[in-house]
Amino acid sequence: MYVAVKGGERAIDNAHDWLAEERRGDPEVAELSLAQIREQMALAIHRVMAEGSLYDPDLAALAIKQSRGDLIEAIFLIRAYRTTLPRIGYSDPVETGSMICDRRISATFKDAPGGQVLGPTFDYTHRLLDFKLMADGEAPVADSAEPQTENIPRITDFLNRDGLIQTETPSDATPPDMTREPMEYPANRALRLQALTRGDEGFVLGMAYSTQRGYGRNHPFVGELRIGKVQVEMEIPELGFAIKIGEVTLTECETVNQFTGSKTEPPQFTRGYGLVFGQSERKAISMALVDRALRWKELGEDNMGAPAQDEEFVLSHSDNIQATGFLEHIKLPHYVDFQSELELIRKLRAEAMAATQKEAAE
Amino acid sequence: MLDSSLQGGFSNPPVQSAQAFRAALSAMARPGRIETLGGATAPAPTSAAAATLLLTLCDQETPLFLGGAYDTLAMRDWISFHIGAPIVEAGFAQYALGTWADLSQATLPTGISDYPDRSATLIVEMDTLAATGARLTGPGIEVEAHLNLPEIKAFQANRALFPLGLDFYFTAGPHLAGLPRSSIVAEL
Amino acid sequence: MSDYNFAYLDEQTKRMIRRAILKGVAIPGYQVPFASREMPMPYGWGTGGVQVTAACLTPDDTLKVIDQGADDTTNAVSIRKFFENTAQVDVTECTQEASVIQTRHRIPEEPLTEDQILVYQVPIPEPLRFLEPRETETRKMHALEEYGLMHVKLYEDIARHGHIATSYAYPVKVEDRYVMDPSPIPKFDNPRLESAAIQLFGAGREQRIYAVPPYTKVVSLDFEDHPFEQMKAEQDCDLCGAGHTYLDEVIVNDQGGRMFVCSDTNYCATRCDAGHRGRLSPEEDAA
Numbered sequence: 001m002y003v004a005v006k007g008g009e010r011a012i013d014n015a016h017d018w019l020a021e022e023r024r025g026d027p028e029v030a031e032l033s034l035a036q037i038r039e040q041m042a043l044a045i046h047r048v049m050a051e052g053s054l055y056d057p058d059l060a061a062l063a064i065k066q067s068r069g070d071l072i073e074a075i076f077l078i079r080a081y082r083t084t085l086p087r088i089g090y091s092d093p094v095e096t097g098s099m100i101c102d103r104r105i106s107a108t109f110k111d112a113p114g115g116q117v118l119g120p121t122f123d124y125t126h127r128l129l130d131f132k133l134m135a136d137g138e139a140p141v142a143d144s145a146e147p148q149t150e151n152i153p154r155i156t157d158f159l160n161r162d163g164l165i166q167t168e169t170p171s172d173a174t175p176p177d178m179t180r181e182p183m184e185y186p187a188n189r190a191l192r193l194q195a196l197t198r199g200d201e202g203f204v205l206g207m208a209y210s211t212q213r214g215y216g217r218n219h220p221f222v223g224e225l226r227i228g229k230v231q232v233e234m235e236i237p238e239l240g241f242a243i244k245i246g247e248v249t250l251t252e253c254e255t256v257n258q259f260t261g262s263k264t265e266p267p268q269f270t271r272g273y274g275l276v277f278g279q280s281e282r283k284a285i286s287m288a289l290v291d292r293a294l295r296w297k298e299l300g301e302d303n304m305g306a307p308a309q310d311e312e313f314v315l316s317h318s319d320n321i322q323a324t325g326f327l328e329h330i331k332l333p334h335y336v337d338f339q340s341e342l343e344l345i346r347k348l349r350a351e352a353m354a355a356t357q358k359e360a361a362e
Numbered sequence: 363m364l365d366s367s368l369q370g371g372f373s374n375p376p377v378q379s380a381q382a383f384r385a386a387l388s389a390m391a392r393p394g395r396i397e398t399l400g401g402a403t404a405p406a407p408t409s410a411a412a413a414t415l416l417l418t419l420c421d422q423e424t425p426l427f428l429g430g431a432y433d434t435l436a437m438r439d440w441i442s443f444h445i446g447a448p449i450v451e452a453g454f455a456q457y458a459l460g461t462w463a464d465l466s467q468a469t470l471p472t473g474i475s476d477y478p479d480r481s482a483t484l485i486v487e488m489d490t491l492a493a494t495g496a497r498l499t500g501p502g503i504e505v506e507a508h509l510n511l512p513e514i515k516a517f518q519a520n521r522a523l524f525p526l527g528l529d530f531y532f533t534a535g536p537h538l539a540g541l542p543r544s545s546i547v548a549e550l
Numbered sequence: 551m552s553d554y555n556f557a558y559l560d561e562q563t564k565r566m567i568r569r570a571i572l573k574g575v576a577i578p579g580y581q582v583p584f585a586s587r588e589m590p591m592p593y594g595w596g597t598g599g600v601q602v603t604a605a606c607l608t609p610d611d612t613l614k615v616i617d618q619g620a621d622d623t624t625n626a627v628s629i630r631k632f633f634e635n636t637a638q639v640d641v642t643e644c645t646q647e648a649s650v651i652q653t654r655h656r657i658p659e660e661p662l663t664e665d666q667i668l669v670y671q672v673p674i675p676e677p678l679r680f681l682e683p684r685e686t687e688t689r690k691m692h693a694l695e696e697y698g699l700m701h702v703k704l705y706e707d708i709a710r711h712g713h714i715a716t717s718y719a720y721p722v723k724v725e726d727r728y729v730m731d732p733s734p735i736p737k738f739d740n741p742r743l744e745s746a747a748i749q750l751f752g753a754g755r756e757q758r759i760y761a762v763p764p765y766t767k768v769v770s771l772d773f774e775d776h777p778f779e780q781m782k783a784e785q786d787c788d789l790c791g792a793g794h795t796y797l798d799e800v801i802v803n804d805q806g807g808r809m810f811v812c813s814d815t816n817y818c819a820t821r822c823d824a825g826h827r828g829r830l831s832p833e834e835d836a837a
Contacts, residue, residue: 008622008623008624008626008627009622009627009631010629011624012624012631016736043751071614076588076592079588080588080589080590082587083563083587083588084554084558084560086560115825135572137782179585180585181585182584182585182586182757183757184583185584185684185685185686186686278705289601289666299654311688312683312685313685316685318615319590321592322590322593322755324593325592325593325594325597325755326593326594326673327594327671328592328594329592329593329594329595332595332617332625333617334618334626334655334734335618335798335813336618336655336656336718336734336735336736336798336813337617337655337718337719337736337797338739339716339735339736339783339796339797339798339799339813340717340718340736340737340781341717341718342799343717343781343782343783344713344715344781347713348711348712348713348715351712365837369614374556375561376555376556376557377608377609379561379564379565380556380557380564380606380607380608380609381608381793383564383568383605384606384608386568386572387568387571387572387575387606387667388748390572390575390576390763391575391748391761391763391764392664392764418565418568419560419568419572420565421565423562424567424569442580475693475694476689476690476693477657478577478580478582479570479573479574479577479583481573483572483573500725500765501578501725501762501764501765501767502575502762502763502764502765502766503747503764503765504764504765506815514670524727525577525580525727525728527709529572529573529576538576542575542576542577542763543576543577544576544578544668544725544763
């Protein structure tokens with residue numbers, strides 16, 4: 001005898017208990033602390049903060065622990081938490097020109113004021129598994145130097161001084177806030193950059209890579225890449241001036257791209273821009289390339305029909321929380337829709353069969 | 363700021379605004395039906411229903427136009443303290459409050475063809491509300507409804523703009539009725 | 551969950567959603583953009599419906615949540631539990647007792663009343679999306695009431711199959727103006743889109759809210775020579791004997807045996823309690 005499926009609630013509770021047990025793993029093995037995750041999985045923390053759009057390393061560590069290391073799940077936890085936070089106010093724009101850089105490189109000049117600072121990078125490491133880490137993770141103490149005190153000038157400013165690169169016009173206009181207003185197309189650049197900086201690293205990387213391989217190629221050079229801490233300041237109306245409320249680590253990439261020119265304008269280099277929470281240069285460079293590709297209209301370029309030039313395509317599909325939710329929702333029951341498809345296909349087949357038989361009989 | 367500006371808000375905002383919203387939803391979804399709501403008190407001459415609607419629907423994100431006798435210092439202070447809505451010219455308003463004499467003279471946004479929702483909602487203060495007068499048909503109405511609208515022609519002209527147009531709440535004391543742009547208005 | 555606001559969302563978010571709902575009601579069938587928030591459940595799993603429900607609920611409400619017509623499907627259970635925890639509302643499985651019903655993929659069989667709100671979870675609110683993927687284009691098409699492409703698509707179906715080959719999420723025209731996606735309900739349910747209840751549609755990921763007020767004209771798109779037709783399995787319900795309800799097909803053994811049961815589980819149970827019997831009703835009960 002058929003009994004309608006019952007017990008959804010108990011099934012869910014049991015699944016949650018099992019999940020909690022699996023998350024902990026073998027209880028004989030010491031539990032991870034949030035400090036361990038924060039300090040030793042720092043780049044995972046940075047990705048979760050960047051795509052979660054919330055700068056809080058401790059919460060990111062909690063999210064990573066809770067999500068068993070599934071970073072998209074961790075990003076989701078952070079996003080869901082973030083939406084419940086009240087907006088107390090808005091900071092002033094951060095000044096990356098006065099960043100205290102851990103790393104600062106330019107690919108367009110051999111050397112420049114401020115120097116080339118490699119910083120803590122995987123570049124030039126040989127990707128050989130370091131079996132010593134299996135037993136002993138202690139690291140040697142690295143040499144240190146005097147911290148930078150002066151602002152490090154921007155490479156693009158040198159180019160701009162001679163008019164060789166297109167000037168970005170500063171604006172005091174309040175940028176749209178994609179977390180408070182529905183997305184609207186066409187999007188302005190501020191909105192596009194917002195979407196890209198919280199977009200999925202893999203998606204943005206893939207889009208950027210496609211431009212390098214010819215789908216909307218724009219010949220980028222990394223004019224400058226810098227990683228370091230900047231101060232966050234906020235205007236306090238009661239005080240009448242801005243005060244420092246904290247500092248954040250950012251990665252900024254400015255690309256110098258193929259020049260454009262027209263009958264009225266002499267040729268100039270153009271720019272792409274990437275800015276991401278934390279140390280995440282793969283993402284920042286990718287973002288700069290995609291930003292540049294999306295600027296084809298304002299720079300008077302041809303639309304090659306490349307995916308990375310298509311604003312709606314890029315921005316509608318870059319968010320991994322939207323994408324993963326919708327993708328995975330097809331796991332939910334769809335038997336009502338499927339039943340209506342079943343009925344339809346049976347009907348169409350019966351009619352087609354009857355027609356064939358009739359033809360054969362005639 | 364007047365001390366009285368600090369008074370007149372909700373004592374339990376999540377619950378009172380939810381209840382008020384349901385009255386507002388019912389009124390807009392069933393044109394002509396008279397609902398009762400309250401919980402907020404604004405400076406005179408604002409009715410309890412209008413004050414409650416403002417508190418339920420408006421905030422820093424909704425530019426508000428105040429018509430005639432409603433544009434007072436006391437009212438501006440009250441709105442500034444409880445709601446935070448920027449007070450604007452009629453042409454930029456998302457919400458407007460006043461009598462029909464005030465608001466029928468104002469040019470308020472009726473939306474654009476791509477975004478007909480970018481149109482103003484008017485809160486029209488009335489002496490009384492009654493299910494008599496103009497005959498209403500259209501969405502939300504099974505056969506027909508009646509409401510003592512302040513006039514007919516303006517609402518017919520508004521319907522002619524559909525899907526653009528203005529949406530209306532009429533308020534009197536604790537009472538509320540709605541008239542969306544979709545309603546077809548006729549003389550009785 | 552007690553640290554969160556009543557019905558989870560903060561008041562400013564609820565106001566924003568409420569404003570969108572009211573504009574949706576005023577412009578039946580038009581998709582109002584709204585700044586959908588990230589919810590603690592995934593996009594695609596009812597976040598739009600949940601936000602609309604959260605914006606509507608008062609503590610006096612009685613909430614019913616169904617998925618595929620059933621109250622005990624896992625996602626329905628999960629959403630119902632969410633509101634039990636965050637809004638402390640009463641919940642029910644009984645359609646008549648509910649003041650707010652959140653649904654995915656079905657309209658309850660029992661006709662709804664003026665005192666009820668039906669909230670639909672919507673995955674893709676744009677009925678033209680599969681004909682034209684660009685929002686900038688579909689927005690223009692709605693603005694200009696340019697729905698020719700939809701008719702061409704439906705007519706191509708007829709040319710190829712002899713029928714319109716859309717069996718769910720069947721497009722409708724609302725109040726002679728906007729073409730609307732009724733969410734993926736089977737087209738069997740389309741006639742019940744004309745209802746005494748307020749119907750609200752929430753699409754979280756796509757950031758759209760739309761509405762069908764009570765007694766609004768809702769017409770399923772069709773052609774004079776190919777009128778809209780409802781469709782269901784030809785059988786009667788094997789549990790309650792109903793011949794007028796939408797049925798699920800259940801495979802009961804590996805010889806291909808199957809049975810048909812009402813997808814609206816509450817409707818079916820109510821009929822069984824009232825003594826209706828189907829082909830496979832237990833013997834002892836039938837006696």
